[in-house]
Amino acid sequence: xxxxxxxxxxxxxxxxxxxxxxxxxxxxxxxxxxxxxxxxxxxxxxxxxxxxxxxxxxxxxxxxxxxxxxxxxxxxxxxxxxxxxxxxxxxxxxxxxxxxxxxxxxxxxxxxxxxxxxxxxxxxxxxxxxxxxxxxxxxxxxxxxxxxxxxxxxxxxxxxxxxxxxxxxxxxxxxxxxxxxxxxxxxxxxxxxxxxxxxxxxxxxxxxxxxxxxxxxxxxxxxxxxxxxxxxxxxxxxxxxxxx
Amino acid sequence: xxxxxxxxxxxxxxxxxxxxxxxxxxxxxxxxxxxxxxxxxxxxxxxxxxxxxxxxxxxxxxxxxxxxxxxxxxxxxxxxxxxxxxxxxxxxxxxxxxxxxxxxxxxxxxxxxxxxxxxxxxxxxxxxxxxxxxxxxxxxxxxxxxxxxxxxxxxxxxxxxxxxxxxxxxxxxxxxxxxxxxxxxxxxxxxxxxxxxxxxxxxxxxxxxxxxxxxxxxxxx
Ligand SMILES: Nc1ncnc2c1ncn2[C@@H]1O[C@H](COP(=O)(O)OP(=O)(O)O)[C@@H](O)[C@H]1O
Ligand SMILES: [Mg+2]
Numbered sequence: 001x002x003x004x005x006x007x008x009x010x011x012x013x014x015x016x017x018x019x020x021x022x023x024x025x026x027x028x029x030x031x032x033x034x035x036x037x038x039x040x041x042x043x044x045x046x047x048x049x050x051x052x053x054x055x056x057x058x059x060x061x062x063x064x065x066x067x068x069x070x071x072x073x074x075x076x077x078x079x080x081x082x083x084x085x086x087x088x089x090x091x092x093x094x095x096x097x098x099x100x101x102x103x104x105x106x107x108x109x110x111x112x113x114x115x116x117x118x119x120x121x122x123x124x125x126x127x128x129x130x131x132x133x134x135x136x137x138x139x140x141x142x143x144x145x146x147x148x149x150x151x152x153x154x155x156x157x158x159x160x161x162x163x164x165x166x167x168x169x170x171x172x173x174x175x176x177x178x179x180x181x182x183x184x185x186x187x188x189x190x191x192x193x194x195x196x197x198x199x200x201x202x203x204x205x206x207x208x209x210x211x212x213x214x215x216x217x218x219x220x221x222x223x224x225x226x227x228x229x230x231x232x233x234x235x236x237x238x239x240x241x242x243x244x
Numbered sequence: 245x246x247x248x249x250x251x252x253x254x255x256x257x258x259x260x261x262x263x264x265x266x267x268x269x270x271x272x273x274x275x276x277x278x279x280x281x282x283x284x285x286x287x288x289x290x291x292x293x294x295x296x297x298x299x300x301x302x303x304x305x306x307x308x309x310x311x312x313x314x315x316x317x318x319x320x321x322x323x324x325x326x327x328x329x330x331x332x333x334x335x336x337x338x339x340x341x342x343x344x345x346x347x348x349x350x351x352x353x354x355x356x357x358x359x360x361x362x363x364x365x366x367x368x369x370x371x372x373x374x375x376x377x378x379x380x381x382x383x384x385x386x387x388x389x390x391x392x393x394x395x396x397x398x399x400x401x402x403x404x405x406x407x408x409x410x411x412x413x414x415x416x417x418x419x420x421x422x423x424x425x426x427x428x429x430x431x432x433x434x435x436x437x438x439x440x441x442x443x444x445x446x447x448x449x450x451x452x453x454x455x456x457x458x459x460x461x462x463x464x465x
Binding site: 045048049050076079080082083084086088089090091092093094095096103104107108136137138149152153155156 | 364365367368369370371372373374375378382383386387390463464465
């Protein structure tokens with residue numbers, strides 16, 4: 001379903017991703033953990049082509065691009081196969097909740113308005129925002145904004161949803177609600193999900209597989225039991241110990 | 245000195261007749277300034293050093309000289325050098341110079357508006373697959389417009405006030421009209437008080453309207 005080969009990304013002299021190889025099946029839920037500043041966000045952003053990698057190949061659902069020689073059209077094609085849930089929500093401020101969720105369907109998929117609205121309301125029901133459909137984001141709590149972010153990401157109808165620390169900016173009492181929504185999505189096993197998170201219990205619960213990223217590579221990966229109970233690498237062990 | 249009440253009151257109908265013309269001058273100048281400002285902003289952010297340099301000189305000149313000097317140079321000075329400029333009418337010169345005078349400010353306002361849209365929303369736009377065109381249409385321009393609206397409104401009001409300087413080159417707008425009324429009866433004081441009141445009322449009304457529009461378009465903030 002998704003395959004990444006030898007992905008490299010630098011910011012100036014800073015070589016952040018040093019050859020990532022990764023693949024996941026349809027419906028697989030993958031948690032990505034690791035210390036801050038090690039390129040977890042950059043990895044997700046490269047998959048979504050918000051950052052442009054210098055080198056590497058990416059294939060999602062049969063659409064394949066080579067970072068070194070890809071055109072704007074190919075980038076948009078592969079971008080439409082994935083969508084992103086951001087740490088800071090990044091909802092569109094000039095649009096209501098419903099308009100935020102309808103936008104990918106109206107503006108990208110050229111769906112007609114009636115159908116888009118029906119679908120959008122369906123997504124909003126899934127994230128529990130039916131009572132806020134006509135509110136603007138400025139009137140919503142962080143948790144509610146993140147629900148919009150998740151519904152909007154679903155509206156792209158992506159093969160892969162990328163979650164970049166979806167609960168890190170939230171007040172503690174709002175975290176559980178968002179995790180519950182993601183958990184339900186994960187259980188559907190409809191879409192492949194990549195989730196960068198610091199919520200280790202959550203990762204252990206929902207992930208089919210856990211990746212530990214450090215030093216610009218995937219240092220270790222495996223089932224949640226293996227990573228959390230018997231990590232091979234000293235670095236993984238130390239990272240997990242620090243969290244306890 | 246005696247205040248001639250009757251004459252004072254009689255000034256108003258004649259002055260009010262000139263209000264639409266003054267507004268027209270201001271609106272045309274504003275539209276021209278907006279287009280110029282947009283063009284200037286594009287030049288100023290250009291990668292071409294020469295284009296950028298020229299835009300910088302333009303902005304600096306119009307910002308750091310009095311408006312009336314700019315008008316006189318344009319209307320009295322340049323025609324002596326360039327023959328074709330002799331055919332430029334007073335009202336055209338007035339509109340063009342008011343527009344040029346405000347265009348630098350408008351360019352800055354446009355830049356500020358565009359910058360007010362945070363990177364996160366642009367990234368979200370990319371992530372849902374928006375084209376550049378759709379991104380501008382749906383996200384960037386609507387928010388930039390709202391952010392720039394109050395400053396644009398102020399610029400419009402400044403431009404209306406600047407039309408009064410048209411009297412120095414014989415454009416018959418509100419202030420010239422008052423001057424002529426005063427001159428014909430030697431009641432300058434009454435005529436100028438009257439025109440002051442007319443300007444005041446007109447600009448207060450415009451200001452109110454702008455504030456109302458502002459609350460309406462800013463509903464999402
Ligand atoms: N746009 C950028 N420009 C320059 N450096 C960046 C940029 N984005 C990320 N970095 C740097 O890349 C490194 C990896 O960042 P990131 O992927 O956000 O790490 P993580 O998500 O694992 O905390 C960090 O050192 C960060 O400072
Ligand atoms: Mg990060």
